[in-house]
Amino acid sequence: xxxxxxxxxxxxxxxxxxxxxxxxxxxxxxxxxxxxxxxxxxxxxxxxxxxxxxxxxxxxxxxxxxxxxxxxxxxxxxxxxxxxxxxxxxxxxxxxxxxxxxxxxxxxxxxxxxxxxxxxxxxxxxxxxxxxxxxxxxxxxxxxxxxxxxxxxxxxxxxxxxxxxxxxxxxxxxxxxxxxxxxxxxxxxxxxxxxxxxxxxxxxxxxxxxxxxxxxxxxxxxxxxxxxxxxxxxxxxxxxxxxxxxxxxxxxxxxxxxxxxxxxxxxxxxxxxxxxx
Numbered sequence: 001x002x003x004x005x006x007x008x009x010x011x012x013x014x015x016x017x018x019x020x021x022x023x024x025x026x027x028x029x030x031x032x033x034x035x036x037x038x039x040x041x042x043x044x045x046x047x048x049x050x051x052x053x054x055x056x057x058x059x060x061x062x063x064x065x066x067x068x069x070x071x072x073x074x075x076x077x078x079x080x081x082x083x084x085x086x087x088x089x090x091x092x093x094x095x096x097x098x099x100x101x102x103x104x105x106x107x108x109x110x111x112x113x114x115x116x117x118x119x120x121x122x123x124x125x126x127x128x129x130x131x132x133x134x135x136x137x138x139x140x141x142x143x144x145x146x147x148x149x150x151x152x153x154x155x156x157x158x159x160x161x162x163x164x165x166x167x168x169x170x171x172x173x174x175x176x177x178x179x180x181x182x183x184x185x186x187x188x189x190x191x192x193x194x195x196x197x198x199x200x201x202x203x204x205x206x207x208x209x210x211x212x213x214x215x216x217x218x219x220x221x222x223x224x225x226x227x228x229x230x231x232x233x234x235x236x237x238x239x240x241x242x243x244x245x246x247x248x249x250x251x252x253x254x255x256x257x258x259x260x261x262x263x264x265x266x267x268x269x270x271x272x273x274x275x276x277x
Contacts, residue, residue, distance in 0.1 A: 008216075022228075026047070027048075028234070032238065039097040039101070040096075044090075044233055051087050054079070060076045074141050074146050082130065083226075086127075087226040087230060089165075091229040092166075093116055095193075095232070098237070099193075126158070133154055155211045177190055192235055198228055206221040
């Protein structure tokens, strides 16, 4: 029977539930985009593959971490930590390339490509920071479930980079959306792209746990942040497709209504009465 008070059990339940939703939204996104795949879909796919690796690292501890060798437990931690960054930043790259795909302005597209290169550089720096902070520490490797004690340097770096990146993703499409004549469509798209703020909120919680040495809570909040990031990167595609389907169904219903009204013309009325008698 599962012990609900065991942090490892809570970690695995959180990972299973959140990852299922994130993977389902990604698969649905790829189904919607079939035959029209572009770089944004490729980045979402990379993020999902990284999530699979993270799930494998989390569940390597079942049922008891001590059955694994010391080096395997350390490798599992590093795999979870590295994939944490990969999932988040590739999800952001997916959102960024979604903007590049739909933006007709060559100037804005070039700027967004430069921002994408900057995102990749930040990802590399954050991964490198993980190793230069954790490698000098020795005690954490010998614990039952190894977890490097991340310091304020890591928390501040994560928080600053997350806030700036999400702010860029919120502000970047504003000029594109400002050119839309349909105010309702412009408002809907602004709300869709503004969902990046959810990732920022979760990253604040994660950074708070790092600063307060939350131990297992640090890993749990990291997994939630990963899954939320992947879900958010799929929202523009999934929601836009849902809106399009709704509008097409409304248009179809309107056409049927027009046909019905035509049948109520004098010519159509006589035909209708002929059918009913």
